[in-house]
Structure formats: structure tokens, C-alpha cells
Amino acid sequence: MLTLREKYYDFDQISSKVFKCRRDDQFFTMKIVSILNEENQANNGVPYWIIREISILKELDHINIVRLIDVMTDGPDLFLVFEYLDNEFQADFLKNPKMFMYPQMKKEFLYQILNTVAYLHARKILLRDLRPENILVNVRTQVLKIALFGAARTFEAPLEAYSSSVGCLSYRSPEVLFQFGCEKYSTPNDVWAVGCIFGEMLLHRPLFSGPSDVELLDEIFTLLGTPTEETWPGVTSICGTCALMGPPQQPKDLAKEFPMLNPDGLDLLSKMLCLCPNYRISAEDAVKHPYFKGV
Amino acid sequence: MEGSKENCVPRIPLIPSSNLQGPRMKPLLHHRLPLGNISQNVNMPHSQVNKLDLSRKCTAHTIQHHFPQETKKQNLLAPNPSCKLDCDIVDIDDDDGDGSDDAVPVFVKHTEAMLDEIDKIEEVEMEDVEEEPVLDIDACDRKDPLAVVEYIDDIYSFYKDIENSSCVSPNYMTSQLDINERMRAILIDWLIEVHYKFELLEETLFLTVNLIDRFLERQAVIRNKLQLVGVTAMLIACKYEEVTVPTVEDFILITDKAYTRNEVLDMEKLMMNILQFKLSMPTPYMFMRRFLKAAHSDKKLELLSFFLVELCLVECKMLKFSPSLLAAAAIYTAQCSLYQFKQWTKTTEWYTDYSEEKLLECSRLMVTFHQKAGSGKLTGVYRKYNTWKYGCAAKIEPALFLLDN
Numbered sequence: 096m097l098t099l100r101e102k103y104y105d106f107d108q109i110s111s112k113v114f115k116c117r118r119d120d121q122f123f124t125m126k127i128v129s130i131l132n133e134e135n136q137a138n139n140g141v142p143y144w145i146i147r148e149i150s151i152l153k154e155l156d157h158i159n160i161v162r163l164i165d166v167m168t169d170g171p172d173l174f175l176v177f178e179y180l181d182n183e184f185q186a187d188f189l190k191n192p193k194m195f196m197y198p199q200m201k202k203e204f205l206y207q208i209l210n211t212v213a214y215l216h217a218r219k220i221l222l223r224d225l226r227p228e229n230i231l232v233n234v235r236t237q238v239l240k241i242a243l244f245g246a247a248r249t250f251e252a253p254l255e256a257y258s259s260s261v262g263c264l265s266y267r268s269p270e271v272l273f274q275f276g277c278e279k280y281s282t283p284n285d286v287w288a289v290g291c292i293f294g295e296m297l298l299h300r301p302l303f304s305g306p307s308d309v310e311l312l313d314e315i316f317t318l319l320g321t322p323t324e325e326t327w328p329g330v331t332s333i334c335g336t337c338a339l340m341g342p343p344q345q346p347k348d349l350a351k352e353f354p355m356l357n358p359d360g361l362d363l364l365s366k367m368l369c370l371c372p373n374y375r376i377s378a379e380d381a382v383k384h385p386y387f388k389g390v
Numbered sequence: 391m392e393g394s395k396e397n398c399v400p401r402i403p404l405i406p407s408s409n410l411q412g413p414r415m416k417p418l419l420h421h422r423l424p425l426g427n428i429s430q431n432v433n434m435p436h437s438q439v440n441k442l443d444l445s446r447k448c449t450a451h452t453i454q455h456h457f458p459q460e461t462k463k464q465n466l467l468a469p470n471p472s473c474k475l476d477c478d479i480v481d482i483d484d485d486d487g488d489g490s491d492d493a494v495p496v497f498v499k500h501t502e503a504m505l506d507e508i509d510k511i512e513e514v515e516m517e518d519v520e521e522e523p524v525l526d527i528d529a530c531d532r533k534d535p536l537a538v539v540e541y542i543d544d545i546y547s548f549y550k551d552i553e554n555s556s557c558v559s560p561n562y563m564t565s566q567l568d569i570n571e572r573m574r575a576i577l578i579d580w581l582i583e584v585h586y587k588f589e590l591l592e593e594t595l596f597l598t599v600n601l602i603d604r605f606l607e608r609q610a611v612i613r614n615k616l617q618l619v620g621v622t623a624m625l626i627a628c629k630y631e632e633v634t635v636p637t638v639e640d641f642i643l644i645t646d647k648a649y650t651r652n653e654v655l656d657m658e659k660l661m662m663n664i665l666q667f668k669l670s671m672p673t674p675y676m677f678m679r680r681f682l683k684a685a686h687s688d689k690k691l692e693l694l695s696f697f698l699v700e701l702c703l704v705e706c707k708m709l710k711f712s713p714s715l716l717a718a719a720a721i722y723t724a725q726c727s728l729y730q731f732k733q734w735t736k737t738t739e740w741y742t743d744y745s746e747e748k749l750l751e752c753s754r755l756m757v758t759f760h761q762k763a764g765s766g767k768l769t770g771v772y773r774k775y776n777t778w779k780y781g782c783a784a785k786i787e788p789a790l791f792l793l794d795n
Binding site for chain 1 (some may be wrong): 540
């Protein structure tokens with residue numbers, strides 16, 4: 096087996112743990128992951144999230160996913176070799192001022208995100224930590240790439256209960272927020288996160304930003320209304336206590352909150368931000384929504 | 391069969407599907423019987439009636455079987471005609487006492503509605519008996535996001551596409567110099583006990599065995615390191631599948647401190663390098679979940695199926711069968727064991743993509759393993775499935791009649 100230095104050369108440091116390197120006149124991005132770090136004091140070997148991330152990335156081949164080319168171990172470090180994305184790819188895509196120049200561009204990027212999520216779900220992968228920081232875009236070519244699958248995992252049907260302390264709080268779905276650690280979550284959680292990103296694209300600020308689970312739920316219900324047994328069958332048994340839901344609130348008119356959206360866009364947004372996961376649109380159906388006509 | 395819906399044949403509630411018939415069971419109805427003669431023709435052995443679940447209303451959708459196979463499943467779903475029974479079934483238990491083996495008849499007590507119908511259309515002949523329908527097993531889960539119904543066909547066709555890449559050659563052990571099939575069997579039998587002791591998820595065990603085989607196919611190992619390969623494979627599988635992972639220390643203790651922490655961690659790195667971190671591989675477990683749903687399984691069938699498929703994990707010769715075939719054959723064999731006659735419905739055939747014929751070779755091997763599971767030195771699986779937790783599934787009689795033909 097070839098060593099790292101035999102395989103790759105011309106190392107150029109991008110950040111403390113990320114390098115640009117070459118092999119056969121092709122550029123790659125190399126990410127160094129320390130197996131023994133502060134979070135892994137007990138030294139249980141390769142961290143579970145690295146094992147999951149790499150094995151998931153290994154089987155994926157999609158234009159909108161940063162492709163993992165190679166994995167090598169050397170001493171206490173793992174070297175992940177990814178496809179190289181040039182400087183035109185900007186991380187944290189919503190911070191890119193050019194993002195908001197054309198409405199069509201937002202639609203194009205939203206379509207690419209949903210298309211990727213549908214691809215992942217069809218390959219039994221839950222993303223679980225979809226947020227703007229993990230999305231890179233090339234505004235010139237209008238290509239988007241999703242990176243960092245640290246919180247992704249495969250699922251089997253029927254889904255088991257997984258840890259619910261994953262994902263950035265702002266993009267966490269109400270069913271996960273309700274459960275406090277014992278949620279059997281599924282594909283609708285990823286769709287909720289896409290809905291939040293869609294809202295953020297339009298408003299130029301996070302759609303929900305509560306600092307805690309309870310405050311975040313309150314923000315969600317302020318916009319979308321407090322769920323009832325009609326709108327979310329079984330919600331009272333899920334949340335356990337009505338105190339969590341706060342005083343009943345009526346949903347706001349999304350057309351007034353998002354005046355820049357046409358009726359198709361409003362329909363898609365409302366379906367992605369449907370409180371009840373059972374009724375929330377799937378990524379596969381969202382891609383076929385009339386809002387994307389002409390994309 | 392408990393929980394079965396396959397008996398919901400429109401208009402003729404008492405016809406069992408052809409593959410419910412035991413070896414000596416006569417066809418119960420001829421095609422195109424006059425409606426008025428039904429009551430005279432519904433004589434069947436009492437024991438056979440008990441095998442049919444006639445109490446359920448059939449609400450599932452059906453897939454009309456005359457459509458070409460390559461048509462996508464979604465396009466084939468059609469609502470099942472109402473399966474309400476037109477008559478009450480009364481078992482006559484008073485035996486005539488002559489000790490004969492004659493079948494006890496099941497009399498059909500006509501309801502008023504049925505008598506009216508008979509009066510009106512006494513001479514009208516029935517249409518041909520419909521072929522057994524294929525049920526849409528996902529119909530009742532469409533609104534449940536946990537069932538991922540909209541992706542389920544994609545997921546399983548993806549599994550089928552890549553399952554061969556997870557398989558190893560059944561005779562890969564010939565390239566190993568210091569270990570053999572017997573040693574592999576001892577290791578896996580022991581790991582099944584470790585898995586039970588640690589109370590791990592079922593899929594963790596199947597992934598563990600898959601990792602061991604794929605690693606040993608590519609890497610020569612000396613015999614005193616084989617147990618190290620086993621516990622390291624289980625550690626990796628736990629990290630991939632479990633929410634709460636046992637520590638390296640737990641695995642060292644379970645080997646009676648035969649290895650050090652560094653040996654385990656070095657082996658982990660070596661295994662990950664050799665396997666190139668490819669852990670998302672289909673195992674029999676993944677197919678079992680789906681196929682058991684297609685078989686409308688109850689807990690008894692599920693436990694017996696898992697008992698049979700775990701017996702296969704120990705046997706090197708079973709590596710020649712793909713994970714999906716092992717899963718399907720385990721369910722088929724379990725059904726044969728439980729009901730003591732061949733049982734493979736159109737629904738299970740449709741969803742597994744295996745005919746009864748394709749399963750027989752694998753199934754017969756499973757019966758032989760079942761037969762000798764409690765004897766010999768490797769009884770880990772037998773002892774596990776002999777507990778109340780696993781429904782004492784190991785005590786169920788094997789389907790020996792499968793070996794006869």
C-alpha cells in the first residue's frame with residue numbers, strides 16, 4: 096500500500112487541518128482528522144462520526160455532494176482526500192452577497208439542495224445537520240455542493256430511535272424539539288431544515304433563531320400557529336405537556352411574511368414547514384413541485 | 391397463519407391460496423361452480439381451517455398479477471375488492487366417534503342476504519377463481535414518515551444492486567495459511583454470545599460478520615489474532631450502528647485481556663484501511679426487515695427466521711448465497727417449520743423477487759442446520775434462541791419434509 100507522501104505531493108496549507116495537494120496533475124483537498132483529540136480522551140479509536148461520515152461518503156456519487164476520493168491513516172491521524180473545489184466555491188453560501196442578485200438563482204440552488212436530499216433519502220441516508228455553513232456554492236457556474244457529513248447516518252426501515260441532540264438548533268424540526276432526546280426521527284426532519292434554509296434565503300436572516308428548544312418552539316408556533324390534534328394528530332401525546340406549546344397562537348399569513356414569493360413558492364414553503372411530519376412534503380415530491388417549472 | 395391477509399379472495403372466502411395446500415391436500419373448489427352449490431363443496435379438513443385466518447377484513451391494496459414484472463410497483467397498486475364474508479362459518483366439533491380419519495366438515499350457515507342472492511341467481515355460474523392477489527404491504531404506512539414509503543422501493547433496489555459487492559467467495563479460507571473454516575465458525579459462534587451479552591442491535595451482528603469475512607478475504611491472519619479481528623470488527627460495527635457504543639476496554643475484558651488496547655486500535659486502523667471504510671453494505675438483516683413485512687409475520691415467525699439466518703452466519707458454505715436470498719430462504723424455511731407445509735405467497739415472492747424454487751437449495755441447508763443446532767460444540771445460536779427472550783424459537787421442529795423431495 097502506498098504511503099501518503101508517495102501518493103500525494105505539493106502540499107499547500109489552506110487552514111490548520113486542510114491542505115491542497117496534487118496527484119497526477121490533479122488537485123485535491125486533504126482534510127486531516129486527529130483520531131486522538133480533546134473530545135476523544137478515552138481513546139476509543141476512530142471516532143464513530145468519522146466512521147459514519149466516511150462510509151456514507153464512500154458510496155455517494157452526486158454532482159451536489161463533495162466527493163470523497165481516498166482515505167488513509169498515518170499514526171494518530173486520518174487523511175481524507177476530497178475533490179478540490181476552487182476559490183470560486185464559497186462556504187456558508189447565504190453569506191455570499193451575490194446570492195441575492197437574482198431570484199432565479201435562489202430557486203436554482205433550492206432545487207439543487209432538494210434534489211440532493213432526495214438522492215440521499217433514496218440511498219437510506221439521513222442528513223440530520225443540514226445548514227448553510229455546510230453548503231458551498233459557485234455563483235458563476237451556479238453549482239452547489241453539500242459538505243461535512245458529520246451528523247449523517249444511514250437508516251433502515253423501520254427507523255430506530257437515534258440521538259436527537261444533533262443538528263444546528265435553528266434548523267431542528269418541531270418533532271425533534273418536542274422529544275428531548277428520544278425521537279424516532281426520519282426523512283421529514285431534513286425537509287424541515289431545507290424549508291428553514293429557503294426562508295433564510297428569502298429573508299436574509301435565519302427563519303428561527305431561538306437560543307433554546309422551548310424558545311425556538313415558541314418562534315415556530317408564532318409563525319406557523321400552535322399545532323392541534325386536527326393539524327398534527329397525536330401532538331398532545333408527543334409533547335406530553337401543554338406547557339411546552341404555550342398559549343394557542345394562530346398561524347400568520349405567509350403571503351405577508353414572504354411578499355417576494357409567488358403562490359407556488361408559498362405553497363412549497365408551507366408544505367416544507369408543515370408542523371406535522373406525517374403531512375410534510377417529501378424531498379422527492381418537492382423536487383417535482385410547480386415552483387420549479389423552468390429550472 | 392396469524393396476521394395473514396392472503397385468504398381474502400373476493401366472493402369465495404374459503405379458498406386458500408394454492409401454496410397453502412399441504413402435500414396431500416385436495417383442491418377445495420373447482421372452477422366455475424354454480425353459486426347454489428357452494429355449501430356442498432366447502433368440506434375441508436378441520437386442521438386446515440385452523441391454518442386460515444378468516445376473521446380479518448382485507449383492507450390492503452392488491453397488485454394485479456397479470457401485469458408484466460418490469461412495471462414499477464407503484465403503477466400496479468389497485469384497491470382490493472371488499473372481502474366481507476357472505477356467510478358465517480360454523481365448526482362442527484362433534485366427532486362421529488368411529489375413529490376414522492375423515493375430514494370434519496365445515497358447514498356454511500347462509501345469511502338472509504346470501505339466501506336472497508341464491509334465490510335470485512340460482513343458475514348463474516361463478517366467474518373463474520381469481521389468482522391470488524399480491525398485497526401492497528406499504529398501503530397502511532403511507533402517512534407514516536418512519537416507514538419512508540416514498541423511498542422504500544428505491545432503497546431496496548439500491549440494496550439489491552450493490553449486495554454482490556458485499557459478498558465474499560465461499561472458499562476464501564483456502565488462501566489463509568494458519569486459520570480455517572472451523573476456526574471461523576468458533577469465532578462467530580462466540581461473537582453471537584458476546585453480541586447477546588452486550589445487548590446490541592441485531593444489525594450490528596450481521597455487519598460484524600460481514601466485516602470479518604471481507605477482511606479475511608483480503609488479509610492473511612495468524613490464528614492467535616483471529617479473535618482480535620472478531621472483537622475489532624464488532625467494535626467497528628458498533629460505532630456504525632449503535633447509539634451507545636461499548637468501549638475498547640469492554641471488548642478487551644470480554645477476551646479475558648488476551649489483547650492490549652493498542653493491539654485493538656492498530657487492528658481497527660488496519661481493518662479500516664483494508665476495507666477502505668466501506669461499511670454501508672447490505673446484510674441479510676436489512677432484507678429480513680422488509681421480507682418479514684411482506685410475509686405478514688408475527689413474532690414467532692420473526693424469531694424463527696432470525697434463528698435460522700443466524701445459524702447460517704456460522705457456516706462458511708452459506709457465503710455462496712447472497713444476503714437477500716439468505717433472508718428470503720430463512721423466512722420460507724421458518725414458515726415451513728411453523729405450518730409444516732410449504733408456504734410462499736405471491737406477495738412474498740413479489741417483494742423478495744425469489745420464487746419458491748430458487749429458495750429450495752438454501753432452505754434445505756437451513757433445515758439441516760436447524761436439525762443439528764442443539765448438538766455438537768457450537769451451540770451459541772441454539773442457546774440464545776432457547777431463551778424466553780427469543781421465544782424459545784430453537785425448540786420449534788425443523789421442516790424435515792423439505793429434505794424429502
